Structures are given as structure tokens and as C-alpha cells.
Amino acid sequence: MGPLLLSMARETVLWPLSATLAVMIAGFFLRGKAPVSAFATGIGFLVGYTLIYGIHAFPPPEAQGWIPFLILLNFLVFYFDDRIGFPGTIRLALQGLFSAAGVILISFPLVKTGFSPVTLLMAFALWFGLWIIIERQDGPALFLAAAGNAIVSAATGSTLLGQLGGVLAAVLGTQLLFNIPRTRVPPGHAGAAVSATIMGSLMLIGHVYAGTALFPSLLLFAAFIGPFAARRLFPDREITQFALGALLALIPVAIASIVAIKSYLSQEY
Amino acid sequence: MKKALLSLAAALAFYGGLANGDGYKVQKDNPSGTFQIDPVHSVVQFWIGHLGVSEFPGRFDAISGSFTFDAAHPSSDKVLVEVPMESLDTNFDKRNKDLLGPDFFNARQFPKMTFTSTSVKMKNADEGELSGNLTLHGVTKPVTFSLRHVGAGPDPWGGYRSGYVAETVIHRSDFGMNYMLNGIADAVKVQLNIEGKRQ
Numbered sequence: 001m002g003p004l005l006l007s008m009a010r011e012t013v014l015w016p017l018s019a020t021l022a023v024m025i026a027g028f029f030l031r032g033k034a035p036v037s038a039f040a041t042g043i044g045f046l047v048g049y050t051l052i053y054g055i056h057a058f059p060p061p062e063a064q065g066w067i068p069f070l071i072l073l074n075f076l077v078f079y080f081d082d083r084i085g086f087p088g089t090i091r092l093a094l095q096g097l098f099s100a101a102g103v104i105l106i107s108f109p110l111v112k113t114g115f116s117p118v119t120l121l122m123a124f125a126l127w128f129g130l131w132i133i134i135e136r137q138d139g140p141a142l143f144l145a146a147a148g149n150a151i152v153s154a155a156t157g158s159t160l161l162g163q164l165g166g167v168l169a170a171v172l173g174t175q176l177l178f179n180i181p182r183t184r185v186p187p188g189h190a191g192a193a194v195s196a197t198i199m200g201s202l203m204l205i206g207h208v209y210a211g212t213a214l215f216p217s218l219l220l221f222a223a224f225i226g227p228f229a230a231r232r233l234f235p236d237r238e239i240t241q242f243a244l245g246a247l248l249a250l251i252p253v254a255i256a257s258i259v260a261i262k263s264y265l266s267q268e269y
Numbered sequence: 270m271k272k273a274l275l276s277l278a279a280a281l282a283f284y285g286g287l288a289n290g291d292g293y294k295v296q297k298d299n300p301s302g303t304f305q306i307d308p309v310h311s312v313v314q315f316w317i318g319h320l321g322v323s324e325f326p327g328r329f330d331a332i333s334g335s336f337t338f339d340a341a342h343p344s345s346d347k348v349l350v351e352v353p354m355e356s357l358d359t360n361f362d363k364r365n366k367d368l369l370g371p372d373f374f375n376a377r378q379f380p381k382m383t384f385t386s387t388s389v390k391m392k393n394a395d396e397g398e399l400s401g402n403l404t405l406h407g408v409t410k411p412v413t414f415s416l417r418h419v420g421a422g423p424d425p426w427g428g429y430r431s432g433y434v435a436e437t438v439i440h441r442s443d444f445g446m447n448y449m450l451n452g453i454a455d456a457v458k459v460q461l462n463i464e465g466k467r468q
Contacts, residue, residue, distance in 0.1 A: 004320065004452040054447050061407055061445060062378060064371055109378040160372040160448050209377045210370035267363045 011051040012166040020044030020174040038190035048167030063106040078193035099128040131196035133224045140246035143172040145223040148253035155260035157212030216259045222252035296422025300431045304465025306334045311463045318454030331356035348386035379407045408444040429467040
């Protein structure tokens with residue numbers, strides 16, 4: 001492995017993974033409750049983000065510069081949700097509001113260049129939908145979808161977004177391993193909010209600014225179907241649920257990754 | 270034999286004369302006037318260090334703009350250049366896409382690169398310095414090009430042309446492009462080849 005790849009591996013995996021693990025362990029022993037997971041996801045991702053993309057002034061000049069601010073905002077709001085427990089309708093309204101805010105902030109530079117309202121609505125629906133799904137899925141599907149998004153982004157869109165997607169996958173993978181065989185640190189509403197914000201931002205920036213292929217990205221959403229099915233089929237067998245859910249989630253992620261890689265390899269010199 | 274040698278000498282004299290007479294010549298007529306940039310004969314090229322082992326080239330093919338030149342008052346000259354980022358070509362589609370995406374130029378958000386001169390200082394008839402503001406990736410910074418006037422004169426279609434080569438080195442991090450500085454160099458050599466048609 002050359003020095004450049006080693007450096008990328010350190011930025012994308014090693015440092016985010018170490019930061020996430022440190023927060024998880026500290027949180028587990030100190031309190032063991034939410035929002036430790038949200039904090040670990042946020043800190044782990046921001047460590048990788050800063051190493052890869054750097055820190056930029058406010059207001060950020062580019063869409064990806066908004067990601068840390070969106071993470072912070074959503075973390076704070078949904079931290080209170082975890083502490084005091086918002087009513088379901090309020091939570092849903094806030095999730096819709098912050099999904100819309102994320103879509104608008106990221107797409108705003110393109111509004112003057114004729115960015116269509118239909119695209120904005122579709123982006124909002126996907127971001128909001130992703131959040132609702134993540135809120136109910138804290139297992140392997142999220143990690144696999146994040147890993148798939150990293151591959152799809154790098155192969156069909158942007159190396160930078162692929163690397164940032166890899167950071168998210170490393171952070172979520174660390175938490176997944178930490179929670180095997182039983183959940184020690186549940187993600188809570190804040191954890192779902194942070195994960196949805198990062199994943200939604202990366203996917204939207206990829207499509208809007210980097211031309212990431214739409215089909216394999218949409219296919220990644222199918223990763224969340226498997227664990228739902230496994231839960232229905234084996235409601236009382238936790239390990240079977242986990243294993244079958246992971247296996248079923250892997251299928252659409254593998255197809256999306258193969259489609260993206262084939263698309264990359266088909267490009268001619 | 271003598272006849273053959275004479276024929277050969279005559280042929281060499283004829284073709285040699287033709288070659289000299291029709292050879293490429295730099296025209297050094299008056300470069301003054303207001304010129305519109307001819308995009309077909311103008312290009313922005315750049316070279317950037319790759320992995321510490323090579324200097325890789327790329328270019329922008331579509332340029333528009335204008336320039337003026339007044340030999341008596343070069344300080345009043347104006348150069349305006351506009352380059353659509355989508356005209357980038359590095360000979361590999363995936364790399365073009367990466368460069369035009371959020372990794373580097375972010376062309377959807379910043380679709381144009383512009384240069385507006387602030388001063389032209391000629392050291393002699395052919396060489397000087399061109400200073401101005403370069404806007405790239407949404408950031409405007411002052412840059413100075415070394416300037417070389419190539420030639421000026423009539424074209425075969427009844428027009429009048431003048432051309433320059435301008436060179437400088439910029440640092441991409443100055444323009445907010447910081448990604449992968451450990452694999453792709455910060456310093457970028459930029460060369461602007463411009464041919465203008467007098468208005």
C-alpha cells in the first residue's frame with residue numbers, strides 16, 4: 001500500500017474509528033445511555049471530515065461545509081428529545097423541518113441556476129424517508145447502506161464524498177461491533193438524527209454537485225427492507241434476526257456496489 | 270551526369286527557395302487595438318504535480334473575452350477572460366468528473382473562472398507582466414502572469430490578429446481547493462494562450 005492510500009486509510013478509517021470507540025467506551029462506563037451514540041457518531045465523523053476536508057469559515061462556501069453545522073443543530077435538538085421525550089407528532093414535525101432545512105441549505109447555491117422544485121421535493125422526501133427508516137433501524141442495514149453509499153459515491157460521483165461516506169461507514173461499523181451481541185449503547189433519537197443528517201447530506205451533495213448515479217443510490221434504500229422482514233419472521237430470536245437481516249441487507253448493497261463499479265470500469269480512457 | 274547534377278541543383282534551388290519563401294514567419298506588425306478572443310485558437314492549460322512523480326497536464330478549451338493594447342500607454346490596457354469550467358479536458362472522463370465535482374472545482378456551484386486585469390507593464394516590445402484578479406472556485410485573488418507577445422498581423426480572411434502567452438503559478442489552496450494535497454500538488458502552473466481578432 002502506497003503512502004497516499006495509507007494516509008487515506010488513516011483519515012477515513014483509523015482516526016474516526018478510534019475517536020468513535022473512545023467516546024463509546026467512555027460513555028458506556030460513565031453513563032451508558034443516549035446520547036453517547038449520537039456523540040460518538042458525530043465526533044467520529046467530524047474527526048475524519050476535518051482530516052479530509054478541513055475546517056471552513058461560517059457561512060461555509062460550499063454545500064459540504066454545512067455538514068458539521070447540521071450535525072450540531074440536529075444533535076442538540078434531538079438530545080433534548082432523548083432527555084425529555086417529545087410527543088411523536090412533534091418529533092415527526094421536527095424531523096421534517098430539519099430534513100427540509102438540510103435540503104435547502106445544500107441546494108441553495110443552485111437555486112439561481114434553475115434547480116427544479118420537483119428535484120427539491122424529491123430530495124426532501126428521500127432525506128425525510130431515510131430519517132424515518134433510520135429511527136427504526138439501528139442494526140447492520142444502516143452500516144451496510146453507509147458502506148454502499150461510500151462505494152457508489154467514489155465510483156460514480158466524487159472521491160471526496162466516497163471518502164466521507166467511508167468515514168460514516170467506519171463510525172457506524174465501530175458502533176455495530178461495540179453493540180454485538182447485545183445493544184450496550186442505543187442510538188436514541190439523537191443518534192438517528194446525526195446518522196440521517198450525515199447520510200442525507202452526503203447522498204444529496206453527491207447527486208446535486210457530483211452527478212452520483214441515481215439508480216445504485218436508490219437501491220441502497222432496499223437494504224433496510226431485509227431487517228424489517230427478519231424481525232417479522234423471527235420476532236423472538238434476536239441472533240437469527242440480526243444475521244438474516246444483515247444477509248438480506250447485504251444483497252441490494254452488493255448489487256448497488258457492483259453496478260457502480262461496473263459503471264466506473266466502463267469509462268474509457 | 271553533368272546534366273543530372275545540374276537538374277538536381279536546380280530542383281534543390283527551387284524547392285529550397287519555396288521552403289524559405291513560404292516558411293512560418295512570426296508577424297511583428299502593430300499590436301495595438303481592441304481584440305476579441307478567438308476561442309478556437311485560445312486555450313488555458315495547466316500542469317499539476319501528481320504523486321510526486323510527474324507533472325500532469327489539463328486544459329480548458331472554451332475561452333471568451335477581450336483585450337486591448339495601446340503601445341503608447343500599456344498601463345491603460347484591459348484584459349478580460351472568462352472560462353466555463355465544463356470545458357475542462359484531462360483525457361479521462363472519470364478524472365474530469367472528479368475535478369469538476371466537489372473534490373476540486375465544484376463547477377455546478379462555481380461554473381466560471383474569470384480573470385480581470387488591473388495592470389499591464391511591458392519591459393520591452395514583447396515581454397512584460399500582466400496583473401489582475403483571478404476568480405476561481407468562488408474565491409478572488411490577485412495574480413501576476415509573465416506576459417509574452419507572440420505576434421500581430423493580418424490573417425488570410427481580411428482580419429487582423431494578435432496573440433499572447435501568459436504564464437504563472439498559483440496555489441490551489443489559496444482558492445479553497447484543499448482536497449488531497451498529499452497526492453496532488455498545491456502549486457499549479459497555468460499557461461494562457463490567447464489569440465484575438467481586432468474589432
